[in-house]
Amino acid sequence: MKEILRQCTLVVRKELLHLWRGRARLVATAAFAFANLVVFSFAGGLHSEALRTNAAGFLWVGILLASTLALGESFRVEVQNNALEAMLLLPVHPAAIFYGKAIGNLVLLTLVGMVMIPFSVVLFDATPAGGLGRLFLTIPFGAAAISAPGTMHAALSSRARSRDVLLPLLLFPLVVPGLVAAVQATQLGFVGDAMGDYGDWLTVLAGFCVVQWGLGGLLFSFVVEE
Amino acid sequence: MAAPALLAAGVGRRFLGRWAVRNVSFELPTGALLLVHGANGAGKTTLLRVLASALSPTEGSVSVFGGTPSGARARVSLLSHADGHYDELSGRDNLEAARRLGNLTGNVGEVLARVGLATRADDPVRQYSAGMRKRLAFARVLLKSPALALFDEPYAALDADGHVLVDTLFRELHAAGTTLVVSTHQVGRVAPISTHTAELASGRLVAFGRAGTDAPGEPVSTALPTGNLAEERP
Numbered sequence: 001m002k003e004i005l006r007q008c009t010l011v012v013r014k015e016l017l018h019l020w021r022g023r024a025r026l027v028a029t030a031a032f033a034f035a036n037l038v039v040f041s042f043a044g045g046l047h048s049e050a051l052r053t054n055a056a057g058f059l060w061v062g063i064l065l066a067s068t069l070a071l072g073e074s075f076r077v078e079v080q081n082n083a084l085e086a087m088l089l090l091p092v093h094p095a096a097i098f099y100g101k102a103i104g105n106l107v108l109l110t111l112v113g114m115v116m117i118p119f120s121v122v123l124f125d126a127t128p129a130g131g132l133g134r135l136f137l138t139i140p141f142g143a144a145a146i147s148a149p150g151t152m153h154a155a156l157s158s159r160a161r162s163r164d165v166l167l168p169l170l171l172f173p174l175v176v177p178g179l180v181a182a183v184q185a186t187q188l189g190f191v192g193d194a195m196g197d198y199g200d201w202l203t204v205l206a207g208f209c210v211v212q213w214g215l216g217g218l219l220f221s222f223v224v225e226e
Numbered sequence: 227m228a229a230p231a232l233l234a235a236g237v238g239r240r241f242l243g244r245w246a247v248r249n250v251s252f253e254l255p256t257g258a259l260l261l262v263h264g265a266n267g268a269g270k271t272t273l274l275r276v277l278a279s280a281l282s283p284t285e286g287s288v289s290v291f292g293g294t295p296s297g298a299r300a301r302v303s304l305l306s307h308a309d310g311h312y313d314e315l316s317g318r319d320n321l322e323a324a325r326r327l328g329n330l331t332g333n334v335g336e337v338l339a340r341v342g343l344a345t346r347a348d349d350p351v352r353q354y355s356a357g358m359r360k361r362l363a364f365a366r367v368l369l370k371s372p373a374l375a376l377f378d379e380p381y382a383a384l385d386a387d388g389h390v391l392v393d394t395l396f397r398e399l400h401a402a403g404t405t406l407v408v409s410t411h412q413v414g415r416v417a418p419i420s421t422h423t424a425e426l427a428s429g430r431l432v433a434f435g436r437a438g439t440d441a442p443g444e445p446v447s448t449a450l451p452t453g454n455l456a457e458e459r460p
Binding site: 007010011013014017018021022077080081082083085086087088089090091092 | 278279280296299300302303304306308309310311312313314315319323324326327328330350366370
């Protein structure tokens with residue numbers, strides 16, 4: 001267990017270094033998320049009430065769509081030169097690789113989500129009723145709900161010829177429960193939490209994350225080992 | 227008596243109904259240098275990947291130093307066509323990540339200098355030529371100091387100096403007691419230092435034996451079916 005933890009830390013370090021050296025992935029993901037928000041803002045009609053009431057939904061759908069870029073790319077670099085296989089033959093435990101890469105994707109999606117909050121406020125005219133605290137707290141949980149199953153399914157689809165289509169097809173239905181909880185919690189951040197429901201939705205979101213992160217660690221070896 | 231470095235018993239590997247390798251059996255003692263040769267598509271790459279535990283055999287079994295191939299990964303290195311590097315990281319970063327992850331004892335600076343990459347160590351790998359990438363892959367093997375090293379087309383993409391470097395590295399590793407398996411079309415370069423040779427044809431081991439003997443036919447695959455293996459379907 002201690003060795004897996006050590007290896008996981010080193011995979012995270014490698015992921016963050018790779019993310020920093022190849023900043024284009026971060027910029028592309030953020031740009032795609034921003035483009036989604038802009039499209040939603042026009043599609044919803046300028047200054048419409050519908051934009052304000054659905055701001056959280058637009059924000060998370062934007063992040064989810066953009067996440068497929070980041071997740072797909074995170075395994076393209078592993079498969080391109082067989083780097084994943086080289087890591088397994090070192091040997092590195094598959095669970096350490098899963099958690100390391102999932103944490104790397106979590107950091108990326110959290111950064112993108114944080115950057116998108118101010119744009120959401122402006123584009124959807126959705127001033128946070130109770131300040132930005134709840135919004136910024138929800139983002140890492142929502143990102144975690146996408147990054148763990150996203151990492152698993154990016155690995156699963158990485159060797160498929162139609163991986164760009166396969167990843168969203170596998171991922172989107174799976175993250176619906178987490179997405180619903182993230183949207184509800186974020187919406188309460190925007191409109192205010194008069195009924196005190198924010199904690200409940202955050203708990204649902206955290207529970208979804210625990211299940212997905214646990215399953216990922218258990219099942220990842222079946223995905224990457226021959 | 228010490229377990230052999232490699233023991234393959236009836237090894238076969240099938241891809242989508244096609245057998246790439248079938249019924250391969252041999253035993254390689256510790257410290258040997260096995261030269262594997264054969265035509266394109268003979269199954270050399272698949273065999274090496276199975277021996278290194280990068281692929282599991284569809285049939286038969288492999289033993290590495292008396293244990294399972296996956297259990298022996300810490301003592302085995304595979305240099306394959308795909309070099310395993312991260313393009314955005316520098317050569318030094320790639321090796322440093324491998325050293326830390328694998329708890330390897332080698333010195334990154336030393337092995338980079340050994341393969342002639344000291345001056346380009348901090349450049350991103352995406353700026354490397356194919357030959358430099360191959361040298362970096364060699365550095366990764368040296369960093370691990372494996373007991374068993376498998377090389378798939380080690381001379382590919384290298385210039386004349388690189389060929390000499392590889393020859394030297396093979397001699398040094400062999401002299402240090404490392405068991406080597408080298409799959410190459412450059413038979414003339416490796417044959418003089420090899421202790422054993424194996425020839426693959428259409429996925430079959432058609433000859434295996436000690437180098438330099440007139441009848442290197444023992445042991446070979448048994449009960450060879452006739453016909454082209456690549457055409458076989460289950």
